Amino acid sequence: MAAATKGSKEQKYDRQLRLWGDHGQETLENAHVCLINATATGTEILKNLVLPGIGAFTIVDGHTVAGEDVGNKLTFLLQNRAQAATELLQELNSDVSGNFVEESPDKLLDNDPEFFHRFTIVIGVQLPESTCLRLGSVLWTASVPFLVCKTYGLLGYMRLVVQEHTVIESHPDNALEDLRLDQPFDEFKNHINSYDLTSMEKKDHSHTPWIIIVAKYLERWYLWTSGLLQLIAVEDLFNSEQCSNITVQSSSFWMMLRAVKEFVYNEGNGSLPVRGTIPDMIADSQKFINLQNVYREKSLQDAAAVSKHVERLLQSVGKPVESISEKDIKLFCKNAAFLRVVRCRSLAEEYHVDSINKDEITSCMESPDSEMVFYLMIRAVDRFYQLHSRYPGVYNYQVEEDISKLKLCVNSLLQEYSLNVNIKDDYIHEFCRYGAAEPHTVSAFLGGSAAQEAIKIISHQFVPFNNTFIYNAMSQTSATFQL
């Protein structure tokens, strides 16, 4: 890439590079996102992905632009919706390449399901239930992450479907420091001993890093807590099948995790590799740098030990040692206490009578204000669509008569899944009132939310939601359910 363009890209993306770094940006620029249905919600989601610079997008949409489509988004009349949206979105960022396919997703699933395999993530917007489930199944088998989004009146709904999503850089908001005060390693002990607090002058005292002072007193007082807390978070991952069973198919995440596990039970003496950073504190420069270097050198040592384990594992499955770089191992060790793995249930599991998460649904429905009622209403409305090939209350004259029809759908839904919950008539009335409207501000809220979740999936930084998100614009509240 020419220096000039690289420089101007750095300038353009400066504000976001400070969040996910150049390596995060690279994953975005290598991504190809598929959007199904360029509705207001769809175009808003894609806008928030095009602006930060994803490599490419493909819109799949068989509809032509209707009058109301131009009312709730920036687009042009009398065009195929996919084409119109593509043109507008391309304008937003010349670094992104846009494509469109004037076809319904159902047709593509009929004729060429492997069409979807090429994408980094597929985002399906305003999909009817049957299409959603079909697509869900294809993408699950192909291990392509699937994000389902729907704006229905004043409700926003998102469902993330990904089998296994690993996160090394989760960037926790409130991370505990890794100071090893409870179990000081040898080099740290030696460093502490090099200080004699009793013979220091007052000025030197006040310029001594507090870590040294606390460590001195802790030598007489053994503390367990901070060490254990760290490990518990990762323990679950150590015990998982992917970690115990390393094969040639294992991803570098699981390889490195296994290597860290080996380290913990050997060189680490029960502790993770030292992170290597310390918080700033009042101290004179020399004392601080020296202390910082003690931790930094230990972290390099620990990373080297982990590296040896990685090498051994790679060799044991016949993979070249270069498959996992030193840089990646160091990053992994630095984040060892913050690793996250997100596993979402498939749509098939969510929808099947035998595996529906009844407990979650019924317990949430016990609180009158729970957003769970909207999840059930959205499911009921999908059912209505399946039955009547339209959504309830779209035209004014339909509102009243559809209430009883929708109520039947609600009841059949609850019956089919043996859900012993009560849904007030008010909600049924409200959902008929919505008439499947897709108001712009709700679409925009979902647009921002979904785009960021997609960025998390693409970049493997920050932690995606698991797995159902409901936004209620009436009360400006939201909830996440694991269904």
Place this chain on the structure above:
Amino acid sequence: MADAEEPEKKRRRFEDLTEKMAVDSGHRDSGCDWEGRWNHVKKFLERPGPFTHPDFEPSTESLQFLLETCKILVIGAGGLGCELLKNLALSGFRLIHVVDMDTIDVSNLNRQFLFRPKDVGRPKAHVAADFINSRIAGCKVVPHFKKIQDFNDSFYRQFHIIVCGLDSIIARRWINGMLISLLSYDEGVLDPSSIIPLIDGGTEGFKGNARVILPGMTACIDCTLELYPPQINFPMCTIASMPRLPEHCIEYVRILQWPKDGPFGDTSLDGDNPEHIQWVFERSQERAAEFSITGVTYRLTQGVVKRIIPAVASTNAVIAAACATEVFKIATSAYIPLNNYLVFNDVDGLYTYTFEAERKENCTACSQVPQDLQFPPSAKLQEVLEYLTETASLQMKSPAITTTLEGKNKTLYLQSVKSIEERTRPNLCKTLKELGLSDGQEIAVADVTTPQTVLFKLNFTA
């Protein structure tokens, strides 16, 4: 909150809102409304429903009110502002004014989508207005390439609702104070037609918040001043003699070395000038090397000098959407508005928290209670100055302190005008008694954080 009012007053307020702007009421622009254009909006205005605001009455007139009468002011045409303008325009609002004092920078383009590379250098307000007006038929956005402080009460009074996407607390406090100054009281009772709702949005990285303020009724910006975290400023001793972090090295160069070396003549450091940043970067590296500190990069240097806050399109989209939803609710009474504060964070999953921020009984901005200043007569004026700037609930920047002595207005201390600062500086070392102040004396304080002077009452302690 709105629903706590008597029904009569609420109905009157809605009617007041509709009658407010007589100027454009006869102008019908239905020519640009094609079939189905406002279907998504109409469902919420023309149909009854179980969750609507108690005041809500379905009618075809509400849409006309939005399209022809309702006047909205958007403050800021940046990350939030661009999203707000689009959201409002696509929700039926047409009479929109936008104020922004900035011009477009390349680093805006990752989220301020109304701007293109060719627009860099042009005023944000103008470019934003042009974009919306040319792409959304019927919308008439009026731009103002100005500071909010350039306008007086007659400007602000014309709007039904004001929505902000500002990047400074000072500016927020200013507009907050302005709207409070517009309130009128009839024998101690607040006249609801003088209330202009203020919707305020803020974002930072993956965090954001949206709040609804009904001046005089709900918590205002100053009521919750303590919610804003103080800005990080490193202690001078760290910067001057005990740097430990690369940031300390950069601050050293910015604060101490630049004024001393005067590298580009007498010019002050301009964070937007790449040559300036390059110089600071190189000197910072030298300083860091002296102390064996690693980590000084060009990006970090720029971030520290400009106090850059990371930003992405997604967070701005979410918060602006929430704000615009509230504007719509308030303008149409379609639903009960947010009461009154929403917090958003999508670092780990998506987290929202909605709560009612409470009014502060003795809020300096909205409580109408003269503030108490408790000091012994032997206290120096300097102590009063420190109190005004350092107290969490006041956080004034450079207060100008005046009073009335012997029937004449007297400036006790004023920092912003050099000659007056020099003249009044000796007063800082004088005691309140020496300055001729007495118990119960009224002190008036002016500051950038408020458009109106704040009145204090001096209370001598033993």
